[in-house]
Amino acid sequence: MAHDDHSGTDIAAASSDAHDPLVSPGTALVVADPFENPGFPPHRPRVTDTNPQREKRAQRTVTVLFYLSILGSVWAIAAYMLFPIETNDMASVRTNNLLIGLGATLALLAVGFGVVHWGKALMADVELVDERHAVGGTEKSRVAAAQIFADANRESGFSRRTMIRRSLFGALIAFPLPAVVLFRGFAPQDKDPVHLLNHTMWKKGTRLTLDPSGAPIKAADVTLGSAVHVIPEGLAEMTEGKLEEKAKAAVLLMRLEPSALNELPERKDWSYSGIVAYSKICTHVGCPVALYEQQTHHLLCPCHQSQFDVANHCEVIFGPAKRPLPQLPITVDDEGYLVAQSDFHEPVGPSFWERSA
Amino acid sequence: MSTATTESATSTTSAAVGTTDTQKRSFTASAALYLNERTSLAGFIKELGRKAFPDHWSFLLGEVALFSFMVVLITGTFLTFFFQASMAPTHYSGPYVPLKGVEMSVAMSSTLNISFEVRGGLFVRQMHHWAALLFVAAIGLHMLRVFFTGAFRKPRELNWTVGFTLFILAMAEGFTGYSLPDDLLSGNGLRIIDGLIKGIPLVGTWISFLLFGGEFPGTAIVGRLYTLHILLLPALVVALIAIHLVFVVVHKHTQYAGPGKSPGNAVGPPILPIYAAKAGGFFFIVFGVLALIASLFTINPIWNYGPYDPSPVSAGTQPDWYIGFADGALRLIPPGWEFQWLDRTWSFNIIVPLVALGIFIILAMIYPFLEAWITGDKREHHIADRPRNAPTRTAIGAAGVTFYAGLWAAASSDILATHFSLTMEGVIHTLQAITVLGPFAAYFITKRVCLALQKKDREIALHGFESGRIVALPGGEFIEVHKQLDEYERWRLISFESYTPLMVRPDVRGRISTRQRIRGVLSRWFFEDRIAPVTKAELESAKHDHH
Numbered sequence: 001m002a003h004d005d006h007s008g009t010d011i012a013a014a015s016s017d018a019h020d021p022l023v024s025p026g027t028a029l030v031v032a033d034p035f036e037n038p039g040f041p042p043h044r045p046r047v048t049d050t051n052p053q054r055e056k057r058a059q060r061t062v063t064v065l066f067y068l069s070i071l072g073s074v075w076a077i078a079a080y081m082l083f084p085i086e087t088n089d090m091a092s093v094r095t096n097n098l099l100i101g102l103g104a105t106l107a108l109l110a111v112g113f114g115v116v117h118w119g120k121a122l123m124a125d126v127e128l129v130d131e132r133h134a135v136g137g138t139e140k141s142r143v144a145a146a147q148i149f150a151d152a153n154r155e156s157g158f159s160r161r162t163m164i165r166r167s168l169f170g171a172l173i174a175f176p177l178p179a180v181v182l183f184r185g186f187a188p189q190d191k192d193p194v195h196l197l198n199h200t201m202w203k204k205g206t207r208l209t210l211d212p213s214g215a216p217i218k219a220a221d222v223t224l225g226s227a228v229h230v231i232p233e234g235l236a237e238m239t240e241g242k243l244e245e246k247a248k249a250a251v252l253l254m255r256l257e258p259s260a261l262n263e264l265p266e267r268k269d270w271s272y273s274g275i276v277a278y279s280k281i282c283t284h285v286g287c288p289v290a291l292y293e294q295q296t297h298h299l300l301c302p303c304h305q306s307q308f309d310v311a312n313h314c315e316v317i318f319g320p321a322k323r324p325l326p327q328l329p330i331t332v333d334d335e336g337y338l339v340a341q342s343d344f345h346e347p348v349g350p351s352f353w354e355r356s357a
Numbered sequence: 358m359s360t361a362t363t364e365s366a367t368s369t370t371s372a373a374v375g376t377t378d379t380q381k382r383s384f385t386a387s388a389a390l391y392l393n394e395r396t397s398l399a400g401f402i403k404e405l406g407r408k409a410f411p412d413h414w415s416f417l418l419g420e421v422a423l424f425s426f427m428v429v430l431i432t433g434t435f436l437t438f439f440f441q442a443s444m445a446p447t448h449y450s451g452p453y454v455p456l457k458g459v460e461m462s463v464a465m466s467s468t469l470n471i472s473f474e475v476r477g478g479l480f481v482r483q484m485h486h487w488a489a490l491l492f493v494a495a496i497g498l499h500m501l502r503v504f505f506t507g508a509f510r511k512p513r514e515l516n517w518t519v520g521f522t523l524f525i526l527a528m529a530e531g532f533t534g535y536s537l538p539d540d541l542l543s544g545n546g547l548r549i550i551d552g553l554i555k556g557i558p559l560v561g562t563w564i565s566f567l568l569f570g571g572e573f574p575g576t577a578i579v580g581r582l583y584t585l586h587i588l589l590l591p592a593l594v595v596a597l598i599a600i601h602l603v604f605v606v607v608h609k610h611t612q613y614a615g616p617g618k619s620p621g622n623a624v625g626p627p628i629l630p631i632y633a634a635k636a637g638g639f640f641f642i643v644f645g646v647l648a649l650i651a652s653l654f655t656i657n658p659i660w661n662y663g664p665y666d667p668s669p670v671s672a673g674t675q676p677d678w679y680i681g682f683a684d685g686a687l688r689l690i691p692p693g694w695e696f697q698w699l700d701r702t703w704s705f706n707i708i709v710p711l712v713a714l715g716i717f718i719i720l721a722m723i724y725p726f727l728e729a730w731i732t733g734d735k736r737e738h739h740i741a742d743r744p745r746n747a748p749t750r751t752a753i754g755a756a757g758v759t760f761y762a763g764l765w766a767a768a769s770s771d772i773l774a775t776h777f778s779l780t781m782e783g784v785i786h787t788l789q790a791i792t793v794l795g796p797f798a799a800y801f802i803t804k805r806v807c808l809a810l811q812k813k814d815r816e817i818a819l820h821g822f823e824s825g826r827i828v829a830l831p832g833g834e835f836i837e838v839h840k841q842l843d844e845y846e847r848w849r850l851i852s853f854e855s856y857t858p859l860m861v862r863p864d865v866r867g868r869i870s871t872r873q874r875i876r877g878v879l880s881r882w883f884f885e886d887r888i889a890p891v892t893k894a895e896l897e898s899a900k901h902d903h904h
Binding site: 023024025026027028029031033034035037038039040041080084085087088089090093096097098100101102104105106107108109110111112113114115116117118119120123124126127128129130131132134135183184186187188191193194196197211212229231239241242243244246247248250280281282284285286287288290291300302303304305306307316317318319320321322323349350351352353354355356 | 407408409446452453454472473474476477479480483512545548549551552553555556557558559560561562563565566567568569570571572573574575577607608609616617618619620621622623624625626627630631634635637638639640641642643644645646648649651652653665666667668669670671672673674684687688689690691692693694695697700701702704706707732733734735736737739770771781782785844845848851852854855856857858859880884889890892893894
């Protein structure tokens with residue numbers, strides 16, 4: 001650094017615009033005969049400088065603003081006391097918010113405008129001119145700094161004693177590693193995310209129940225054209241891990257005309273007289289696919305607008321999602337309630353690296 | 358403008374603080390003396406107190422950012438006294454009737470408590486949210502100002518990267534804060550983050566698993582985000598703001614070209630008293646405006662959304678505005694960008710937006726170094742450019758803004774569709790075109806506009822402006838008299854840096870390195886179309902033409 005060829009300052013004294021010729025201007029056009037800076041234009045006094053009445057008025061304005069600010073503070077405190085929040089009265093929340101807020105607003109704005117007006121109208125209207133100096137400082141201090149490093153290097157033998165230096169680097173690289181390992185504890189030690197992602201609460205015989213009440217659903221009660229939000233039996237009563245299970249097991253149940261359903265041959269018996277159940281969790285990034293268009297049998301994800309065609313085994317017809325929504329095979333039990341035939345045959349929800357078809 | 362030197366201030370300071378005689382001093386003088394003898398503050402005041410601070414409305418944008426951050430800190434501290442970052446389930450028992458008895462997390466119920474039971478709590482909460490929105494917006498505008506005026510050039514390149522990091526941290530602060538109430542909207546936001554992370558090759562599944570402390574949503578995430586939101590991120594933001602401002606002191610502020618101003622000076626009102634008064638007053642104005650907005654306008658009414666549940670969602674879900682560009686990027690991916698390969702899932706519908714945004718951010722971050730390399734200019738620059746005088750840079754900036762705007766608009770694609778009765782597909786396809794092709798159009802148009810404006814400037818500098826005075830000549834001809842600029846006005850038009858394309862020449866060994874070749878190509882791209890600045894000779898001959 002100390003041996004920089006471009007010694008001296010990057011910027012010449014304030015009197016001229018000329019750059020130091022030793023510093024490369026690159027491809028900048030350097031005009032041999034530049035225009036001369038005309039210098040500062042003549043000072044124009046403000047109206048408060050020339051008219052004592054206007055000066056007085058500005059002074060009054062500033063004072064009034066500061067008193068207004070005090071008034072605003074008092075107002076806010078008074079509003080706090082006079083307009084409490086009454087139980088079960090939402091209008092009182094609004095009043096409390098509005099009146100405390102407006103008082104605080106007055107307190108703040110008045111002091112702000114007052115100080116700025118004072119600065120602009122009354123404080124001496126001067127502009128100063130500071131000289132700029134090269135940010136790199138003087139050659140002398142650069143040399144001195146380089147010398148300090150050179151001395152430190154000589155005295156410590158940092159460059160010379162390569163064995164010490166390299167082992168130190170090794171130690172410094174190694175010492176944070178245990179901290180990295182500690183981060184494994186962020187999630188339960190004995191669990192594997194891939195395994196968890198592959199399974200949901202659904203299994204053979206699990207009844208389909210209403211979200212959120214948990215009441216079982218009779219096939220006969222699902223009317224044509226309806227869409228029902230479904231959770232597995234037992235989820236509603238869970239106290240631990242309820243949302244984690246729900247985030248995987250949420251299902252949308254729809255009844256279509258059986259003739260409108262274009263079912264895959266291997267899934268022929270996954271529906272029950274036009275009733276189909278699909279995972280509600282979008283295969284894009286996992287939002288609930290909650291909007292059902294009855295006429296077109298399309299499902300729309302409100303987050304990123306992926307659209308799925310229920311009639312066509314929930315294939316993606318538009319949007320960033322790639323995979324169809326996984327289908328839950330269903331049937332009815334002896335009492336006529338809808339039940340799952342098994343768990344989903346593939347992981348539900350967003351794609352993940354270890355997911356294999 | 359009357360100009361004084363910095364010297365005048367020193368005498369009074371030393372008189373007040375430095376005297377040791379026993380004559381009676383005022384209380385202020387004694388206090389100042391006491392303090393100085395324990396802190397050496399006088400030297401600091403002497404150094405900084407009368408610094409000239411260049412003045413321009415566009416320099417306020419950074420101040421808005423700083424001041425709204427201060428408001429965020431003040432209001433946020435108040436909120437921490439009430440908020441409980443726990444995902445433990447509870448049944449709501451507060452005064453808001455529609456949610457009575459509803460199962461929710463303690464985080465959500467304590468947020469409702471702040472809103473509905475703590476007097477002024479809703480006011481502070483809304484001010485916190487509005488101030489956070491303004492904070493990010495002000496940083497964005499401040500960055501645009503710095504970019505378009507070239508205020509990132511030597512010696513300020515590093516400060517640009519510090520500021521850019523602050524921009525990213527501000528968005529992280531915003532997102533972590535947004536997620537804390539554990540309401541339906543923020544929970545869906547986290548769900549999207551979870552899906553996004555899971556789509557990252559190799560490490561995604563495990564990162565998500567560790568972040569959420571098990572399966573999504575788990576019971577850990579709110580507490581963890583809270584630690585980030587009130588400890589780690591604010592500490593980083595405060596530290597980087599300090600560095601940012603120290604840099605401003607070291608470099609001194611840039612200034613626009615003007616008569617008397619030169620690269621070698623800094624012209625403006627002194628820090629004490631005028632700058633301090635204006636900036637101090639401005640802090641209260643920003644604070645006051647935020648208070649006004651918070652008292653009049655609802656933000657994030659979580660009581661309408663309800664607690665997080667993975668099953669319901671409301672139509673028209675949207676993130677806070679500054680996350681929109683990322684959400685929009687996800688929406689614009691065409692169908693089918695996901696593949697099975699090597700028995701693994703490659704989610705390009707997630708990888709592509711992440712990589713594209715990453716490249717965008719990196720390009721913006723390294724732009725100052727890139728431009729410095731292309732121009733090869735090693736001088737310090739303290740005069741802010743007028744955007745028109747750097748046409749290619751301005752055009753690149755416009756392209757970047759257009760790209761961002763396309764992504765951002767896409768985050769509202771569904772709202773655009775329903776609001777204007779358009780098809781979802783039509784909106785997405787249009788925005789895809791805008792995001793991909795728009796930057797090129799913006800680049801081209803902006804560059805031409807800049808060059809045209811430069812031409813106009815040149816014209817005015819040489820031949821003056823139309824005075825509106827029509828004169829009939831004896832021969833019957835009418836002409837409009839052009840009035841010459843005075844020298845101060847002209848100086849603003851003609852004092853700017855101009856660059857020429859690099860002539861690539863062989864080095865001493867007679868070879869042209871690839872590096873030089875690339876630099877030559879980029880330099881031609883930047884500077885081939887240029888309007889030459891007015892020269893003295895041209896001005897002289899133009900004057901003769903008119904007389």
